[in-house]
Amino acid sequence: MRILFADDDPDLCRAAKVLLEHEGYDVEIADNGADALDLAQSGEYDGMILDWMMPEMSGLSVLKELRKNGVHTPCLMLTARSEVEDRVAGLDSGADDYLSKPFNTKELLARLRAIIRRHEVYAPDVIRFGDLELDRGSMDLRCGGESIRLGNKAYRLMEMLMENPHRVFTIDQVINRVWGWNNDTELNLLWVTVSQLRKKLASLGASAEITAVRGVGYSLEKGKTADDAEAST
Numbered sequence: 200m201r202i203l204f205a206d207d208d209p210d211l212c213r214a215a216k217v218l219l220e221h222e223g224y225d226v227e228i229a230d231n232g233a234d235a236l237d238l239a240q241s242g243e244y245d246g247m248i249l250d251w252m253m254p255e256m257s258g259l260s261v262l263k264e265l266r267k268n269g270v271h272t273p274c275l276m277l278t279a280r281s282e283v284e285d286r287v288a289g290l291d292s293g294a295d296d297y298l299s300k301p302f303n304t305k306e307l308l309a310r311l312r313a314i315i316r317r318h319e320v321y322a323p324d325v326i327r328f329g330d331l332e333l334d335r336g337s338m339d340l341r342c343g344g345e346s347i348r349l350g351n352k353a354y355r356l357m358e359m360l361m362e363n364p365h366r367v368f369t370i371d372q373v374i375n376r377v378w379g380w381n382n383d384t385e386l387n388l389l390w391v392t393v394s395q396l397r398k399k400l401a402s403l404g405a406s407a408e409i410t411a412v413r414g415v416g417y418s419l420e421k422g423k424t425a426d427d428a429e430a431s432t
Contacts, residue, residue: 200315201225203247205235205261206277207254215248218304232256239265241372242363244272246315248307249294251278259292266293269363273314277302326361329421331400331407333361342403349399352377352392360409360419369416393417 202224204215212228219226229235233255239247249258262274276294290297295314298307326333332341338354339346349357355377359368374389397409408422
């Protein structure tokens with residue numbers, strides 16, 4: 200699982216990285232709010248831990264922007280603030296939980312596990328976009344009574360796109376989410392996977408289509424249906 204840890208204290212960041220990696224997490228560090236926002240916008244993380252007070256942007260501002268943009272990654276807010284109003288503000292802005300500084304490392308890990316677990320429980324079994332359905336349990340892609348079983352990589356890519364329709368993902372974001380790391384070979388695999396998914400969508404007669412944004416990446420858009428095409432002629 201991938202975790203984003205954002206705090207402007209370099210010693211705390213180093214300690215948190217060691218702790219979380221020891222627990223099996225893949226950890227990315229940000230030391231200011233602007234970088235945290237840029238990283239978190241990808242939606243590639245299973246959880247994020249944001250300090251309230253950071254340079255450039257506060258953790259609260261980062262969280263508000265992410266939620267406004269449809270990024271629902273579970274968030275644990277770190278704060279030295281003890282006022283109830285401040286905690287309420289954090290929760291109302293989209294935080295899943297908060298932890299006061301200084302904190303116990305066992306409690307940090309327990310709260311992180313809890314917010315990730317709750318997010319997994321609440322995730323719908325079936326994702327829908329237009330006339331298209333993706334079943335998380337069976338990895339079946341369905342449309343109009345027809346169904347195709349997807350392989351692991353194709354499923355992960357389709358899940359990413361259907362969870363965030365109309366959003367353009369960069370090539371690096373797609374590769375990091377689907378394959379976990381980036382190299383030239385994986386780029387070729389991405390092209391093949393996208394091509395295969397486009398063929399599957401066409402064979403199902405789905406109105407959704409994977410659109411390439413030149414020099415940027417890919418998005419899932421609603422294309423024309425057969426009825427739309429007939430009406431426009």
